[in-house]
Amino acid sequence: MQLSIRHLLGLDGVSEQDITTILDAADAMKKVLQRPIPKVPTLKGKTVVNLFYENSTRTRISFELAEKRLSADTVNFSTSTSSVKKGETLKDTIKNIEAMRIDYVVMRHGVPGSSHYLANCVDASVVNAGDGPHEHPTQALLDMMTIREKRGTLKGLKVCLVGDITHSRVSRSNVYGLLACGAEVGVCGPATLIPYDMQDMGITVYPHIEDALAESDVLNVLRIQLERQKGALFPTLREYRNLFGITEARLEKAKSDVTILHPGPMNRGVEIDSEVADGPQAVILDQVTNGVAVRMAILYLLAGGRSSFEGVDNE
């Protein structure tokens, strides 16, 4: 049960086998989190640098908790208080940190491909915590873990992502991961926020929310950002809610057992109403718990399991 990849840069090209390995390990890690002492010594002595070029409280905290639960040493590096403000390049920043002997870098950066670039510069294992609008693999994995938990399987399930797809790394990673595991994927949102030729990824583009609701088993509701108004992408949050918001009334048009996800933070009353977010079909808080478990699983699997040494199983 080993991973065939050395870094987690995205889910594009990652096999179903590897995804299943991660999700299975995450299930076990979740059990560890439920123990009276939710800590194991597995990564003792390993150092993880959380390199966050973009602010993100929840993702960083989730990674930090995962690292600490595995007894790793964590170092946090955020750009507001750092050398980056003085003009240091990404490469120099990481080379300086690496010179202090680290094992993992967890990076969030605003530019697509930045974690690929990093993986070429350093010896440490790289985990992409979000590279611009490109990918956010740990988020998609925790989404998939939550869906699998609630629905039993991913195969054949119809999952639809709703919202600003163009700028969403969550949606891209989810598309790659879900397709790899045999799910059927759709996206729904304003036409100005669906990227060019996205159906060529092997997914369905629903121009209207009603069609998505009728067909989907799972809805992953994405956050809509106010700033997009300025780019002539949509007029107001009010209009967005009228056309795409997941309200209680809309939920009634959906399948009766539909599962609702949201990566957070939520704009209550915009893309999702409180009654839905706090209702029985939403698994949003499970996503948060599973986030720590999935991140523990990834750090654990990337570090070890690389060699199979015959003759060492009885000790």
Next chain:
Amino acid sequence: MNSKIFKAEAADCILLKGGRLVDPQTGTDEKADLLIESGKITKIGKIDEKTIEGRVVDCKGKIIAPGFIDMHVHLREPGEEHKETIESGCNAAMNGGFTGVAPMPNTTPVTDQRNHVTFINRQAKGHLVDVYPIGAITKGLKGEELAEMGEMKVEGAVAFSDDGRPVESGQVMRRAMEYGNMLGAAIINHAEDLAITGAGVMNESFSSTETGFRGIPSVSESAMVARDVLLAEFTRCPVHIAHVSTKESVRLIRDAKSRNVKVTAETCPHYLTMTDKAVKTFNTNTKMKPPLRTEEDRLALIEAVADGTIDAIATDHAPHHEDDKDNDYHSAAFGVIGLETAVGVVLDRLVQSGQLTLETMIERFAVAPRRIFHLPEVKLETGSEASLTLLDTEKKWTVKGREFASLSFNTPFEGWALTGGPAGVINKGQLYLND
């Protein structure tokens, strides 16, 4: 840049023995010896080397063609000599099989006055490679007032462009075309609607959807090409479109030519051999403007180069220092070098594959640039200037940017295994042979 010295040797008398002479201007394609004396072709036919006192070059298996000119390069001097100088750029041209280059004016300071052209001429003096300066259309490339094109032309500027930037104002572009026509100098536009481009870094297509990068839609180029060909039609003045990259631009140019509008165009080897799928590797040497486009665009461009809709192949050689490229994709500078790969890439990927004939290739590299710049013709006949490019269609080599004469090594073709490349160049009584 590597430590090898790239130097031409002076030779007043050169005998090229046993080469295959190919010239689409005269319909020549024959094996013959060619004698050069004091910079001119003096004899073609069977020449006994024992009767010659001069340099004898064995050209068996090589092709001899009129000298290639790269009509679109950036030489970075004055202002960014760490990326390239006029000398290193000329060395790169020489090593790449070119006898002439036309550098764009977006240097620091901008080439928008006569004395700037004087400087370029001075820096270029004595080199085997001819430098044909391109002056700015507008002062400081600001796009507002016309620069002193007349003055610059006197000093030797052959054409004018604001390249790097488009001439955004249709009004200024119209006046520039009228003025350039009056002077008999080409006006070259970098066709790009900057507002549509926005913050884009790659072509807008399925590839940009996959990577999450902001895209530069093809219409950013074609909308302005449409404007320019219509202006050319209205003013009855010529216009030259730089680095064409889209099938829509090809369509517009083909249509304009069918109406006898005086439009000419160029494209680059990378648009003919690469697509935006290459950006998925996040290699910053796939980042340039205009960006790599789709396979459909690539095929349309090859067809256009073959049928003459696109007149010339130029490289848009844009050297950048490692510091400007070795970074994340957003931060990396736009641009790739091309002088030392153009001939090999076109020979290997387009001529060997049968998509372009050798004659067409020579037309695009050697004949069209001279026509567009109103330079004297160079033909493979006695009496002509001996500006020659030698080609080796058999030589096998691998592209290694760090071994180039250019000071920079930002090539998108790194590692490509090619069959075919330049064998040498002859110009103004100097000879350079590739090893």
Next chain:
Amino acid sequence: MKTKAELMDAQAVNRTLLRLTHEVLEKHHGTKDLVIIGIRNRGDCLAKRMIHFIKEIEGTEVPLGILDITLYRDDFQRFSESAMVQETIIPIDITNKKVVLVDDVLYTGRTIRAALDALIDFGRPAMIQLAVFVDRGHRELPIKADYVGKNVPTADNEQVKVHVKEVDNEDSVVLVELKK
């Protein structure tokens, strides 16, 4: 890897396991506060059978625990069968209880050290004892078994494998020689 010799057949395995169970009951004078915890992947099967024997002998249900020590190993980089983490199930609070750990083969002692680490996170037992089916020697840590099924002295290039029906489709103990 090739089998050198079969040391125990199914019948022998059963006899020895029964004897071990009796020894535990004898030492503890019964089953009060007793908890049997098997270490994956075969110790847990053996532990389960011991629980069953105890039910037959004493008529009482002794709590059964299953311990997965993958996350506690100190040889983290060198996995053999798998890095697969499976569930640890400790159904009761082990504080003040008398824990008997059960494993198939005792070798360097590192697995038991990891098991002790894991167990301590679940509570504070009154005592922890160790029952192993085979002790093959070559200890690298000061670990000793309280109950031993069979002592099998081995060379470095040999290995003792305990096969159980639940995992290997047969009950047996074999000695194998590792390829050089």
